[in-house]
Amino acid sequence: MMATTITSSFSALKANLEITGLQTQTVSTRHQSVRAAITKDFTILEDFLTGSYKRNTMIAPLSEADIDVFVVLDASCWASDGQAKLLDSVKATLKKSFTQTMSISRNGQAVTIGFSDFQVDVVPGFCRKGGGYLIPDTIGKRWIGTDPKRHTEISSAANASHSGDLVPLIKMIKQWNKTISYPFRSFHLEVLAWDIFTNVSISDYPSGVRYYFDKGKERIAKKNPDPAGYNDDVGSYIAGGSIASAVSNFETAYGRAIKAEQYAKEGKISTAFDEWRKVFGTTKFPAYG
Numbered sequence: 001m002m003a004t005t006i007t008s009s010f011s012a013l014k015a016n017l018e019i020t021g022l023q024t025q026t027v028s029t030r031h032q033s034v035r036a037a038i039t040k041d042f043t044i045l046e047d048f049l050t051g052s053y054k055r056n057t058m059i060a061p062l063s064e065a066d067i068d069v070f071v072v073l074d075a076s077c078w079a080s081d082g083q084a085k086l087l088d089s090v091k092a093t094l095k096k097s098f099t100q101t102m103s104i105s106r107n108g109q110a111v112t113i114g115f116s117d118f119q120v121d122v123v124p125g126f127c128r129k130g131g132g133y134l135i136p137d138t139i140g141k142r143w144i145g146t147d148p149k150r151h152t153e154i155s156s157a158a159n160a161s162h163s164g165d166l167v168p169l170i171k172m173i174k175q176w177n178k179t180i181s182y183p184f185r186s187f188h189l190e191v192l193a194w195d196i197f198t199n200v201s202i203s204d205y206p207s208g209v210r211y212y213f214d215k216g217k218e219r220i221a222k223k224n225p226d227p228a229g230y231n232d233d234v235g236s237y238i239a240g241g242s243i244a245s246a247v248s249n250f251e252t253a254y255g256r257a258i259k260a261e262q263y264a265k266e267g268k269i270s271t272a273f274d275e276w277r278k279v280f281g282t283t284k285f286p287a288y289g
Contacts, residue, residue, distance in 0.1 A: 002287050002289045006276075008286075009288075012285075013285050013286070014172070016060065016284045017171045017284060020060065027049070030120050031069050034113070035069075037097035038071055040093060041089070044071055044073060045073065046072040048069075048149070049069060051067070051148070054148075056167055059171045066121050069120055069121070070125060073126055083142070084106075087111055091105070106138070107121075108139045109138070111124075123135055124136065128145050134146075145230035147230070155167075158193075162201075162202050169205060169209065174186055175280050176253060183246065183249060191224055192212075192216050193212060194227060195219065195224070196212055196215045196219070206260065209257055210261060213250050213254035217247055220235065221246065253279055273285075273288040274288075
């Protein structure tokens with residue numbers, strides 16, 4: 001995997017981040033099987049696909065991808081302090097049906113089913129008075145108000161306003177996050193992108209990435225409200241001393257992007273490639289030559 005210009009290198013990066021081998025029918029079948037399993041023990045009011053799959057911001061490889069299934073339960077399953085109990089109950093129900101899967105585990109807000117090709121995150125929730133949904137947060141021991149359908153609408157509109165260039169740029173940012181061992185939640189990085197690129201044009205990917213890191217190093221230290229309008233801070237998982245580390249990650253990436261752009265202006269294309277490979281990793285960003 002090699003390239004000779006900055007433009008072609010980012011085109012290659014964009015292509016390398018595309019998910020391949022993900023069949024729509026397979027996703028639909030998994031979705032329906034999750035619904036069927038949960039229906040055995042719960043009353044489901046609604047269920048739908050959401051997350052990065054729905055927003056088209058998943059990145060390769062498929063084996064590391066997560067498909068989110070949102071399941072809206074009847075209020076009879078609600079308990080004000082029952083976040084962990086709800087997820088444990090959903091986990092137990094899924095284990096009865098998915099006996100051949102690699103693993104079924106509980107995380108902060110979902111139950112993850114580990115299939116051989118990709119994971120499915122099952123997010124249970126309830127209808128929220130006034131609109132949207134409430135989902136469990138077992139780490140914060142609270143219920144979070146949110147609306148994944150609204151997130152999909154916002155993502156689609158934002159990408160359209162940038163003639164389809166925002167989604168690929170977000171995927172590049174997610175690859176950077178992977179390269180530095182995932183200190184940030186993917187959805188948080190997307191929310192930042194929607195905010196940062198409001199009324200701002202993306203002229204090309206290198207400058208767009210640099211601009212994201214530049215504005216992000218300030219925004220990452222502040223409250224980042226859920227754009228669906230329910231006042232939750234999507235960056236609340238970053239606290240205390242972690243904020244300084246988060247800012248440092250953005251500053252380092254910004255510095256490398258600045259260097260890469262300057263090297264390119266000076267005609268030092270190979271050196272510019274080296275800087276971008278520090279940002280995105282050597283497995284996805286091509287070598288020069």
